[in-house]
Amino acid sequence: MGFPELLSAGLLFLLLFIAGFVGLKLKVPNVVFYILAGVIVASFITDTHLLHFAGEVGIVLLFFMLGMEFPIKQLLNVAKKVMSAGVLDVVLCFGVTVAICLLMGLDMIPSLIIGGVAYATSSSITAKMLESSKRMANPESEFMLGLLIFEDLVAPILVAILVGLTAGTAITYSSMSLLLIKVLALIVGALILGRFLFSKLGPVFDRYMNHEIFLLFVIGLALAYGGLALYLDLSEVLGTTITFSEGIPMVPLLITLIVWSIIAKLIVGYFGGQWYGLSKKVALRAGLSLTQRGEFSIIIATLATGMIQAFSSIFILISAMIGILLFQFAPTISKKLMKQQNKRKVVLD
Template structure:
């Protein structure tokens, strides 16, 4: 007998669960993101397709990327874009193209191969960004490269989703459809730049005039959700829209004014994204195609490390920093879930199992990336200061 849980009770239990798991993660020094996903899997039967949880998770992921966008003004973003495209194309070739070749050797048809390639392609933007923030590595040299790769993937992944949706709905995804989709991405980006240079040019002075913190929350969260929602309306990713919304305000001299207001709201809602992600993973009656799963997981790790090592060198990073970056981008997540939802039957179960294992492996590798790098390249040597004692030569 199925008992319907009142939304208010469900919300209270989820928040208490977030507190308990967050507290536990501090005590046992274990990534809270993994605990949230496992929590979601456990509650999948009661919360699957829960609209309240889904909506809260959307707010959390939008605010995370809104705050990330604040770190990238137009000049910095354009500089990254000029440097990141070779590594971005390498990422597509290794994680989408080669995966399709692997699928071919396991006798999968073209559509299924493309779908699994899409699932395996994109690094989880939310998991990676959250771990960068939690571990204090946002200021490291590889952080800019990692974020550049994530942005590149957030531009490519919606195209993959659109093509798959066009095929699954029985329609033909033509070159015209591709150009329209690309045009939407350009229009959304140009719109953000124009708003940054016009409407939001004196936004900092306007924000200083608002003394009530509640009104500031409504204004700033409203901007993030509106532009993220506009991206969704155009058939793009809300993550891309939220990032561009943050970029619109990045010209402010003191972005901490925005961060101080939005951070608490983001911290409240973001864990719900990972819980919701867990509720979407359906293991079914068992794990299908185990040998293929093992091969795919191994290649998924190897491919991302290569994107870090080779792409990082293209970007101008050292061997050490490039390797550390590669270990930090192995987790799969939200886009993989979106693409996997287009699958059916055994392939959907397979994709669900792959996503949760890839997310877990990726998060462990992220946590261990500095230690693994030090074991391979040795601990970085501290630069000795050449101090001269007066009178001594």
């Protein structure tokens, strides 16, 4: 006799509470311990219907909250300032990663999924680390947050495209065009809602902001809009279960991509930061602080199945752990490397 769904849900939330509490005490972003909790419970889960639905709700609310963090004007202004670095980020972290996967024998769709997993830096981990390490006032923080905003704009579109490509239909110009039209229509619809509905009803929202019915309205609107995406076939395979039951697959590729993912973010931070106006040392510090992957990578990993999903899950976990360590030691490492470079210049002169 299996556990009732209500009991399973309660135990799962208690486990997440314990994981979050441990993260709080250790001053490590909660998402890392949530991933570890997912690894632990994955092998005990037999009925994933409830977890699948919870995953869909969680992903929709995640995207909604990311959109609520910044006004659209601020999003566009900051994205313009980091455009060059953002394009370099897409080319190196997504494009080159896809090329590496293809060269090592993977098919196109799995390569695109892994490229998507390796693309975006974790917004939640990075923002939490900036705050906890008291680096929010540092000169590199604006560049880093700007790049994260750029990725937060690109990643949902990338997710939608990858979902369409993994839906089992043939990839044609017409299907790609239709998919892009659907994505653009949803974006335009969201902008119209924000520009006209919310601006016109501002006084009403201010009056009921602290009332529970406003929370119901916000969650209902977010889920309804996410459901519209499902209705348009822009998202069909969402969930949050991570499993390593098949062991560690494709170890050579895993090691290669972990090393490359760190190098790629270092390049983006170092050169992109200098294009933004940062000094070499500060730009290097930014690059060392951008290597961790997180929430968007998890979302994209759920589009895969079997070996590719296990591979992606391990990649996310390792990159998150290494990224946190590099973030912590970024000031020390960048300072030492710049000192060595300056000494070499003096010797050469």
